[in-house]
Amino acid sequence: VAEGDRLPGVYVGPSPSDVIVAAVREGGANVVSEIGNAEGVVWLSKDVGSLLLALHRGVRWVQLPDAGVDAWVDAGVLDGPWTVACARGCYGPQVAEHALALLLASTRRLAEAAKAAKWPVDRSWGFTLCGSTVAVVGAGDVGGALIKMLVPLGAHVLAVTRRGHPVPGAKFTLPSSQMREALRSAQVVVVAAPATKDTHYLISGPEFAAMPRGGVLVNVARGSLVDPMALVAALESGQLSAAALDVTEPEPLPEGHPLWLHPSVLITPHVANPPAAKERSLALRVRENTRRFVQHEELLAIVDPVLGY
């Protein structure tokens, strides 16, 4: 920034966090307490309505706190003169770690163990990830980080991506048009693709039927990618031996839903990105994007209005 230039004002809210405020200052901007005076907005809540009401034509940059922005895009946050950046690329390792936790919980039947609360008679229990084939559907931040974690554990990884360009660590990468080929040999399927019009109920009855009997499903992406009634049917028929979900349709999943009642289903309440880890990772992104904003460079992770992520 040339000497004498006025530093741009960035609002952090609706409830400012010390860590994120410090990141904006380290990035070289002024922190302003009124959104009306802001040229940049770092929004830390899920409350899209309040954000839309407060945005004005002086705002040039909106920084969202999430990596998956389907709900923000649907609500119209892209409809304005501002550039919207998200947290794509920030949370891959921590969400992939949760995916690995859910995956191992499924192969090792931990949900059944936790729910049984007694020593079982039948102890022919689970299977090893080592030597199993895992299909990772979606190889962005999360899928890519997960594949790096799976390979040293001895899993054979198949990646499924939109175009099928080779993914590092995956034995094969197939385009989404050939997803069922990948599922045919996969004891484990992990859903890690973005939620878009094209991925709604991507995994439904025919996909479960393509998998080997007794496989497991993990979803850390969005509930809308998996048809919940087809999932229940696949579990009840024994086609799937277990499922572990960090995301559901709807959220919160209502009490008494068949997925809550199934002994081998494990559901975590959309918590793959624990708060302390999320704040640490977001702060790094906010500092860097503030620096770029101040210095008129292109921001990281601009949301593409056509792709919707």
Next chain:
Amino acid sequence: VAEGDRLPGVYVGPSPSDVIVAAVREGGANVVSEIGNAEGVVWLSKDVGSLLLALHRGVRWVQLPDAGVDAWVDAGVLDGPWTVACARGCYGPQVAEHALALLLASTRRLAEAAKAAKWPVDRSWGFTLCGSTVAVVGAGDVGGALIKMLVPLGAHVLAVTRRGHPVPGAKFTLPSSQMREALRSAQVVVVAAPATKDTHYLISGPEFAAMPRGGVLVNVARGSLVDPMALVAALESGQLSAAALDVTEPEPLPEGHPLWLHPSVLITPHVANPPAAKERSLALRVRENTRRFVQHEELLAIVDPVLGY
């Protein structure tokens, strides 16, 4: 084997498995159907009493199916002219994989999620393994394999071994006399040491007190290494936030035991080594030890009567 040599007879029982019988044949021995005619015995059950009754002075090699042999040694299986070999070195990766499953289940609060069976109000959930410090107590097959899995996930690993010789992958290795020093910085403690007289209740009240508040305990070794009442107390006070156990004292853990009732305790019924994986790994050891037996070479994993493992 010189031409004309009589091949030694090896008994596989009490219920022979095709895979293990094939391994003995591949190793170059005859499989005999009566233990009375056997020079080698590959014992596939937990029934130590029947084994002791059937052993006779013609037996020169007893192959046990387990890596941890405390129960076999206590029962007197070493008291004879035969050499006893165990499965030490066979099952490290698969048991370490279960330890990783239990570890991630603890840090990500999966037991609570499974037991709650509804979407919780408080979603400030768990912590990341990445950036956490993990103390691995015992760095034999299982601990060593686990450390290799933890390092790529971004955990800081401290190893605790009898003598404190450096363990590959561990940031520091401390001798067991300084174990509490390691525990002081460990959000996660994994017990993977053999059960001996010296390791009885190795982890008890003072060890839990040394850990940072809110840590987690994983035990994949033997129930006797952890004082169960001290564990319950540490969970009830909040000193520990979770525990995951594949082994308990006693086994089976009786219904209604406080460990079954605690929301953040996960217990699997001594199944870290799933049957299919166990048989595959044991077959490799049986084939190799049969070859060595036939060719009069030193067997792998001979049980040391002084160390007791």
